[in-house]
Amino acid sequence: MLDLRFVCDNIDLVKEKLAKRNSKVDITEVAELAEKRRTLIRKVEGLKAEKNKVSAEIAALKRQKADCEDLILKMRAEGEEIKALDDELTATEDRLKELMYTIPNLIDDSVPYGKDDSDNVEVRRFMEPTKFDFEPLPHWEIGEKKGILNFAQATKITGSRFTVYHGAAARLERAITNLMLDTHTAHGYEEILPPFMVNRDSMLGTGQLPKFEEDMYALKGTDYYLVPTAEVPVTNLHRGDILSEKDLPIKYCAYTACFRGEAGSAGRDTRGVIRQHQFNKVELVKFAHPDHSFEELESLTNDAERILQLLKLPYRVVCLCSGDVGFSSCKTYDIEVWLPSYGRYVEISSCSNFVDFQARRANIKFRDEKGKTRLVHTLNGSGLAVGRTTAAVLENYQNADGTITVPEVLRKYMGCDVIE
């Protein structure tokens, strides 16, 4: 959520920034509602002040056993007026909040202008795309051939966009998860294992709701949702907290399964494990001092990249352009791994600085040296999507004889050098 005062004071700037990200949200109503809200507050609080004063007089009179029937009658009428105004104020604030919830974050000035993902700007590369002296197979064919990825079984027991991992693939997925967690915890991230279900307030806090309800799995008969990413439970760990400045930045990493409806992506990435309703991910989350959050974004991105460097998988980092930055983000780097079956780089991590957008929604603050409370900046990034990493390993490390070389860093987790 944006700062209401900032929006009202900078209507044109906000409109311009929203246009850059192709947002169609109309913010003219915001200013009107904000003004109406202020007028109502002035009115109703003036009446309440009077009411409180008279009530105190009544109390004093009662103590002296004096008569105060006339005052009580007068206040009774005033009470109704206050009630009516309060109701109007509540309605105005509800509408205002509803609107504010649908306004995306403002993008940082360093973000390149562009319409869609084709305008994203590559910032660096690691290694060159893998070359083969034979025809490489896509991971879904490797998996099915070896009997380690079973899509038919998943369809039978659940439905489309699910996968059953067998044997070496299951172990590989687990090995990669462990490599990620071990690497990140060695670099100062505290490991968190949160619930995979969260309540509605948490989903509102990080911005998944109310806008993206159709992408989330709600659990019937409860107020709970399946987590779409560990970002939700982990960021909400500090919802409503006032942190101490000396603890910043706070760095967490967390493995969770992630659940997404993938509404609107019918027909995309239908083969293999790239786009699933359930997938594993290790997430990095930071609560940072506002003065340093953009440096923290760089280091968080580097921390995520480190995994691909250890695995020796070719990747590139792109800076998302204004038209492609996600709803809550101010600036985002995507890390894209080379996937031979796609013949291109595919997103494996998205690292974002949300600045104070989530912190304002979730009310996460810190106390500075003057004792003032300020909103923290929140950041997160995949470190990394595990399923896509597994697919990238299977594809990039496949050999002509159908075996798969196990990347060196994974051997101690896999207990073997080659998947036969």
Add this chain to the structure above:
RNA sequence: GGAGAGAUGUCCGAGGGGUCGAAGGAGCACGAUUGGAAAUCGUGUGUACCUCAAAAGGGUACCGUGGGUUCAAAUCCCACUCUCUCCGCCA
């Protein structure tokens, strides 16, 4: 799932319709004292919003959450959430 108890500020804890933004204690900050510290004494110590050019000041709201009763609610009523104890069930 059944029965009971509870939720108050950073923490402990009192208060059960008006003098309560809330006693008392601890903690923390500042000051005094000290060669320095401990101890002691004094002062201060929540958040959000409105008002104000700003500061000061003033106002409103907040005692788990949401409603209600009342001129007036931390206090009374209703619903919900969570925590604890006992019983049942259970990986």
